[in-house]
Amino acid sequence: MASTIRDGLKSYSSSITITYRAQDGSLDELSALVKDWIELALSETDDPAEGDYIRFQYGGYELNTKCVREGREYVYTAEIIPKYYGYLSWEERVSEKLPLIMESLGFDENTSDEEKIRAIYDYLCENVYYDKVHLKNEHNDVNSTAYGALVLGSATCHGYAAALYRMLRTAGIDARIVSGMAGEEGSTEYHVWNIVKLDGVWYNVDATWDSKEDIYGWFMKSDEEFPGHEREERFRSAEFIKEHPMARESLQ
Numbered sequence: 001m002a003s004t005i006r007d008g009l010k011s012y013s014s015s016i017t018i019t020y021r022a023q024d025g026s027l028d029e030l031s032a033l034v035k036d037w038i039e040l041a042l043s044e045t046d047d048p049a050e051g052d053y054i055r056f057q058y059g060g061y062e063l064n065t066k067c068v069r070e071g072r073e074y075v076y077t078a079e080i081i082p083k084y085y086g087y088l089s090w091e092e093r094v095s096e097k098l099p100l101i102m103e104s105l106g107f108d109e110n111t112s113d114e115e116k117i118r119a120i121y122d123y124l125c126e127n128v129y130y131d132k133v134h135l136k137n138e139h140n141d142v143n144s145t146a147y148g149a150l151v152l153g154s155a156t157c158h159g160y161a162a163a164l165y166r167m168l169r170t171a172g173i174d175a176r177i178v179s180g181m182a183g184e185e186g187s188t189e190y191h192v193w194n195i196v197k198l199d200g201v202w203y204n205v206d207a208t209w210d211s212k213e214d215i216y217g218w219f220m221k222s223d224e225e226f227p228g229h230e231r232e233e234r235f236r237s238a239e240f241i242k243e244h245p246m247a248r249e250s251l252q
Contacts, residue, residue, distance in 0.1 A: 001033075002040035005080065009041065009054050012088040016080040021073045027065045034063055034078050044176075048169030049095075052177040056162050056192060057145050059083040085158070090147035094166070097151055102170060113173055113198055114251070120167045121219060125211040128163070129154050157192040157208040164194050164207050173197065176244065180231040182206075193229065196220070201247040204229065220251035 001018055008016035018034070038061070044051040064079040105119045131143040131154040142148045144158035146166050155163070161177045168175040174197035182191035193206040204226040206218035218226065223246050234240065 001037040002043075005037055005041035006050060006054070008080070009058060009082060010049065012084055012086075012091070014081070016082065018078045018080070020076055021070075022076060023073060027067055027076075030065050030067070030076050030078055031063060034065075034080065038080070048166050049091075052175075053146070053162055053166055053169075056158055056165075056177045056179075057085045059085060059141075085141035086145040086147050090142075090145060090151070093151050094146050098166065098170065101150065102167070107171065116171045117168065117173055117196055117198065117220070120164065120171060120173075121205060121207060121210075124149065124160060124164055124167070124207045127153060128160060128207075128211060130208065130212050131156055131159075160208045160211070161192045161194050164205070168194075168196060176202075178231055178235045180229060180235065182229045184228060188228075188230070191229070193218075195244060195246075197244075198247075198251070200245075202244045203247050203251060220247075222247050222250045225250045 001020075004018060005016055018037070042051065042055040060083055062081040062083075064081070066077040066079075068075045068077075101123065105116075105123065107116055107119070111119075128149045131148065142152065143154060143156045144162075145155070146159060146162040149155035149159040149163035150166075165175050165177050176195050177192060178195055179190070179192045181188040182193070183189055191208075193204065193208065195202045196205055197203075198220070203220040204218070204223065205220060206226075206229070209218045210216065
């Protein structure tokens, strides 16, 4: 079920239909099952274009359910109608341009993981500007996509984080996208940034903020030296922290 949903999300399907048979059950249970299947579909894989990359460029779904009795069984149908921030054609453009960008960075067998992380981060900060024009336009989601960042050269935090995730994972670097509230005390707003794995521990990075400040103020930081960022509960859970142990000190 999760594979079917993941494939549908990757191909920007307008609807994804799941059908199965059962001896009993209820439509309430089906809604809960769909939620679990989608979580599985959005879990991390070895593909840089899956996992968090899908999760943070997709804005939820509507669900239509149906149950029909056939003999001694019930046939359940769930129609998932996803909302996307972009289009398949945009994703195809990203897939065309990404290899050219990665080639321009000049990585070879001697390039260390730290050098790869820094070069990819520098590329985004130097080549993508923060899109203030469309920030308040809730009907324009292009700034929330990797397409906005890598093809158009402008994005908001979603776009920066998705592009950084895709580039790092393509280079063989483990990365995640996290969300929460950020800003100065008394003036915070929803925000998205990344964590990156190096030498067995994870560091915070915020390309959105560094691109605006033109410094390494938010690059490879420990939690203690990453003020103004408060993760959502799911990224502060004991399970998440166990899987993503944070560095005690920032990278110098």
